[in-house]
Each structure stands twice: as structure tokens, then as C-alpha cells.
Amino acid sequence: MWERFRAHLTETDSPRDLTGPSVRVRRLELDDAPRILELLDDPEVSRFFLWEPPHDLMEAEQYVQGFLQEIEQRSAYHFAVMDSASDELLGVANLYHIDARAGEAEIGIWLGREYWGQGVQQEVNRLLLRLGFEALQLRRILFLVATGNRRAQAAFRKLGAAEHGRTMLRSQRQQRRVEHLVYRLEVAQWQALDHRWSVPGLKSRRV
Numbered sequence: 001m002w003e004r005f006r007a008h009l010t011e012t013d014s015p016r017d018l019t020g021p022s023v024r025v026r027r028l029e030l031d032d033a034p035r036i037l038e039l040l041d042d043p044e045v046s047r048f049f050l051w052e053p054p055h056d057l058m059e060a061e062q063y064v065q066g067f068l069q070e071i072e073q074r075s076a077y078h079f080a081v082m083d084s085a086s087d088e089l090l091g092v093a094n095l096y097h098i099d100a101r102a103g104e105a106e107i108g109i110w111l112g113r114e115y116w117g118q119g120v121q122q123e124v125n126r127l128l129l130r131l132g133f134e135a136l137q138l139r140r141i142l143f144l145v146a147t148g149n150r151r152a153q154a155a156f157r158k159l160g161a162a163e164h165g166r167t168m169l170r171s172q173r174q175q176r177r178v179e180h181l182v183y184r185l186e187v188a189q190w191q192a193l194d195h196r197w198s199v200p201g202l203k204s205r206r207v
């Protein structure tokens with residue numbers, strides 16, 4: 001498993017773009033920092049973050065740099081979510097905490113407030129699920145969601161993920177541990193659901 005994962009990552013200098021009907025995800029770049037700062041200015045977006053959102057351009061660049069390092073170390077995929085028509089950055093999505101031995105990884109996502117409720121989340125997560133299940137051949141993908149984050153919980157349930165226990169995560173921001181629900185999607189469940197997700201124009205290529 002680990003060999004396959006490394007082979008996939010070393011084939012590509014950087015994670016490839018993944019394209020859906022209306023959005024694509026591409027490797028984050030340092031130049032994305034100003035737009036990320038702008039979108040994270042809304043406290044509703046960062047309300048459940050475990051880390052303090054960036055307050056200035058330098059902090060936004062540090063946020064991106066941290067992700068770029070993990071991409072370089074080939075330990076995670078961190079993507080900018082782009083609107084295909086306008087080429088505007090809508091948010092950030094991550095396939096990370098990849099545990100090749102266990103065949104698991106986690107998905108993280110945030111979108112600018114004005115892009116909620118428009119199907120962007122579903123489209124992006126389908127792309128990341130395909131990356132995880134098809135290209136990396138993972139066995140399961142997890143979403144860890146704060147117990148109070150009802151909107152994200154509903155969003156991940158719509159993807160077919162089911163609640164599978166709770167865990168306490170350290171909040172750097174609040175200096176305490178915060179209870180999170182663990183949502184889990186197994187590869188077999190995802191395969192059974194996939195027919196529901198065939199969207200005209202969605203390229204079903206291996207990534």
C-alpha cells in the first residue's frame with residue numbers, strides 16, 4: 001500500500017488538477033494567500049477551526065507554506081478549490097493524515113461563506129473521494145467534525161459517510177480539547193453510492 005502511494009506521488013511533481021462539472025481543485029500556491037486571507041476574514045467560516053485563522057498576509061502565507069511543506073514531503077494533498085468559469089478561488093480542500101498502512105486518510109474542507117449551499121462541497125468531496133479510493137486505493141476516508149458543526153455533519157452525511165464514534169482533538173486556538181464526531185466512508189459504501197454521483201461531464205479518469 002505504502003509503495004503504491006509513494007509511486008503515485010513520485011510520478012507527479014505536484015498533485016494533478018482534478019476537474020468536476022463546475023469546479024476544479026489544483027495544488028495550493030503561495031500566491032493564493034491574499035485570497036485565503038480575504039475569505040477567512042468571515043468568522044462564520046473559521047468558527048469551528050482548531051487553529052487561529054490568519055490575521056494578515058504573512059500569517060496567510062505561513063498557512064500556505066505549512067501545506068506546501070507537507071506536499072513536498074509527499075504526506076498530504078492540499079488543494080485550492082477553483083471555480084472553473086471564473087477561475088476564482090472558493091476555498092481549500094485537503095486529503096491528509098494519510099495512513100497508508102491502515103489504508104485511511106482524512107478529508108478537510110472550508111469554503112468562503114458565499115459558496116456554501118451551492119453544491120461546491122459535494123463536487124469537491126467527490127473528487128477527493130475518487131483520489132483517495134481510486135488512485136490511492138484507500139480502504140476508508142474519515143471526516144472529523146466538531147459536535148457543534150451541524151452543517152458540516154449534514155454535508156458529510158449527504159456524501160454517504162456515517163457517524164462512527166467520537167474523539168477529542170486539541171484546539172490550538174482554544175487551548176483545550178474539543179469533542180469531534182468521526183464520520184467514516186468505507187470503499188465498499190462509496191462504490192455502492194457511486195452511481196448516484198454520475199454527473200454529466202464529470203471526467204471519470206484515474207487521477
Ligand SMILES: CC(C)(COP(=O)(O)OP(=O)(O)OC[C@H]1O[C@@H](n2cnc3c(N)ncnc32)[C@H](O)[C@@H]1OP(=O)(O)O)[C@@H](O)C(=O)NCCC(=O)NCCS
Nearest residue numbers: 045048109110111116117118121144145150151152154155
Ligand atoms: C462544511 C462546508 C464545506 C459544507 O459546505 P456547504 O456548501 O455548506 O454544505 P452543503 O450545503 O452541501 O450541505 C449542508 C447541509 O446542511 C444543512 N444544514 C445547514 N445548517 C444546518 C444545521 N444547523 N443543522 C443541520 N443541518 C444543517 C443544509 O441545509 C444542507 O443540507 P441540504 O443540502 O439537504 O439542504 C461549509 O459549510 C464550510 O466551509 N464551513 C466552514 C468550514 C467548516 O466547518 N469545515 C468543516 C470542518 S470539518
